[in-house]
Amino acid sequence: MQRFPAWVVRRSDDGAASTAALETLDAEFLDALGAREDGPALDTVVRVEYSSVNFKDALALTGKPGVVRRSPLVAGIDLTGTVLSTTHPDWCRGDLVTLNGAGLGETLHGGLAGRAHVDGNRLVRVPATMTPRHAAALGTAGFTAMLAVLRIERHGVSPADGPxxxxxxxxxxxxxxxxxxxxxxxxxxxxxxxxETQSGFLRDLGATTVIDRGELGEPGRPLQRQRWAAVIDAVGGPTLVNAVAQLRHGGIAAACGNAQSADYAGSVFPFILRGATLAGIDSVQASREERLAAWARLERDVDVAALDGMTSVVPISAAREVAERVLSGGVRGRTVIETGG
Ligand SMILES: NC(=O)c1ccc[n+]([C@@H]2O[C@H](COP(=O)([O-])OP(=O)(O)OC[C@H]3O[C@@H](n4cnc5c(N)ncnc54)[C@H](OP(=O)(O)O)[C@@H]3O)[C@@H](O)[C@H]2O)c1
Structure with a gap:
C-alpha cells in the first residue's frame, strides 16, 4: 500500500493539549474519516503536491486550540494536486485541482499530506494561466482576499469612491x-x-500609501475622519473598530481575520449615522458558485510573476518551523509547502 508523509495533530487523552508531528500514513488512515455518515462524500482521491501555511495552519501545527476539531486529524486547510481516482461526474484522473477550506484541516483530513480524500463538489480546477504551485501560493489567503474584493465590488464601491x-x-x-x-x-x-522593512514590498504590490498599524491598533473615538471607501481587514479587534469608524458614508468593511483580536468592541454610530456596512467573509463554507467565481477572477487578475516574488517554497518537513515564524510575525507573503505526494 502507498505510504505518504502527513502532519497529524493529536489531542492528549484528557483533551487539554494538542501536538502535531510529521508521520507516515497510508490510505486507511484517511478512509477512517471518509466513512462518517454525517460528513460530505469524499469521492475524490488527490495526490497532493502542494499545500501552504495560513494563519490557521500555524495555529494547528503549533498545537494551539481553535482550528482542529477532531483527533487525530491531518492538518492543512489548502491543497493542490492531481486527481488519482474519482466517482464525481465533474472530475477525471489526471485533472489538476485545488481546494481551500471546506473543512480541510478542521473537521476533515487536510492538505499537509501527500494524499487527500476530498469532496469533488468543492474542488476547483487549477487555472490555465498558472501552475499548481501558483494555485497553492494563492491558497486560502488569495481565495479569501478575492472573496473580499468581490464583496466590496458587489456593494457598489468603485475606484472613484476613494482609497x-x-x-x-x-x-x-x-x-x-x-x-x-x-x-x-x-x-x-x-x-x-x-x-521599516515591508514598505517597499507593499508599494511593489501596488499600495500607494503605507501606514503604521499603531495608528489603528488602540481604542479610538466612535466616529473619526472619513477616509476609506472600503476596508479589507485581516486583524479584527480595535483595528477593525477604528477602520469602521473611518469609513466614508455608505462604505463597507470586509472582516476577514482576527490576527490582533477576535473582539469587536465598537459603536453603532458608523452604521446608523454613516450607513456603514460590516460584511463577514467566510472562505471555509463558501458555496461552489462562490468558489468558481473567485477562482475565475483570480485566473484573470493574478500577475504570476508578482506572485512568485512574494512566495517562498519549503519541504513538508519545514512546515512547523514556518508556522512558528508566522505566529511571531516573521513571515511576509505566502509560504508554499511541497507535500511529497
Ligand atoms: N475569513 C476567512 O475565511 C479567512 C481566510 C483566511 C485567513 N483568515 C484570517 O485572516 C487573518 C490573516 O491570515 P493570514 O493567513 O494572512 O495570516 P498571516 O500571513 O500570519 O498575516 C497576518 C498579519 O496580521 C498582522 N498582525 C499580526 N499580529 C497582529 C497584531 N497583534 N495586531 C495587528 N496586526 C497583526 C501582521 O501583518 P503586518 O506585519 O503587516 O502588520 C501579519 O502579517 C487570520 O486571522 C486568519 O485566521 C480568515
Whole structure:
C-alpha cells in the first residue's frame, strides 16, 4: 500500500493539549474519516503536491486550540494536486485541482499530506494561466482576499469612491488583497506593523500609501475622519473598530481575520449615522458558485510573476518551523509547502 508523509495533530487523552508531528500514513488512515455518515462524500482521491501555511495552519501545527476539531486529524486547510481516482461526474484522473477550506484541516483530513480524500463538489480546477504551485501560493489567503474584493465590488464601491484600506498587509491575505485591489484599479493604503522593512514590498504590490498599524491598533473615538471607501481587514479587534469608524458614508468593511483580536468592541454610530456596512467573509463554507467565481477572477487578475516574488517554497518537513515564524510575525507573503505526494 502507498505510504505518504502527513502532519497529524493529536489531542492528549484528557483533551487539554494538542501536538502535531510529521508521520507516515497510508490510505486507511484517511478512509477512517471518509466513512462518517454525517460528513460530505469524499469521492475524490488527490495526490497532493502542494499545500501552504495560513494563519490557521500555524495555529494547528503549533498545537494551539481553535482550528482542529477532531483527533487525530491531518492538518492543512489548502491543497493542490492531481486527481488519482474519482466517482464525481465533474472530475477525471489526471485533472489538476485545488481546494481551500471546506473543512480541510478542521473537521476533515487536510492538505499537509501527500494524499487527500476530498469532496469533488468543492474542488476547483487549477487555472490555465498558472501552475499548481501558483494555485497553492494563492491558497486560502488569495481565495479569501478575492472573496473580499468581490464583496466590496458587489456593494457598489468603485475606484472613484476613494482609497481602500488593507490591514495586516504584509501577511498572506493582506498582501494578496493589496495586489488584487491595485490590479482592480483601487488606490490602496496598506497598514502594517513592519513599515521599516515591508514598505517597499507593499508599494511593489501596488499600495500607494503605507501606514503604521499603531495608528489603528488602540481604542479610538466612535466616529473619526472619513477616509476609506472600503476596508479589507485581516486583524479584527480595535483595528477593525477604528477602520469602521473611518469609513466614508455608505462604505463597507470586509472582516476577514482576527490576527490582533477576535473582539469587536465598537459603536453603532458608523452604521446608523454613516450607513456603514460590516460584511463577514467566510472562505471555509463558501458555496461552489462562490468558489468558481473567485477562482475565475483570480485566473484573470493574478500577475504570476508578482506572485512568485512574494512566495517562498519549503519541504513538508519545514512546515512547523514556518508556522512558528508566522505566529511571531516573521513571515511576509505566502509560504508554499511541497507535500511529497
Ligand atoms: N475569513 C476567512 O475565511 C479567512 C481566510 C483566511 C485567513 N483568515 C484570517 O485572516 C487573518 C490573516 O491570515 P493570514 O493567513 O494572512 O495570516 P498571516 O500571513 O500570519 O498575516 C497576518 C498579519 O496580521 C498582522 N498582525 C499580526 N499580529 C497582529 C497584531 N497583534 N495586531 C495587528 N496586526 C497583526 C501582521 O501583518 P503586518 O506585519 O503587516 O502588520 C501579519 O502579517 C487570520 O486571522 C486568519 O485566521 C480568515
Amino acid at each position: 481602500v484600506l488593507v490591514t495586516g498587509a504584509s501577511g498572506g491575505l493582506g498582501s494578496l488583497a493589496v495586489a488584487l485591489l491595485a490590479r482592480a484599479g483601487f488606490e490602496v493604503t496598506a497598514s502594517t506593523g513592519r513599515t
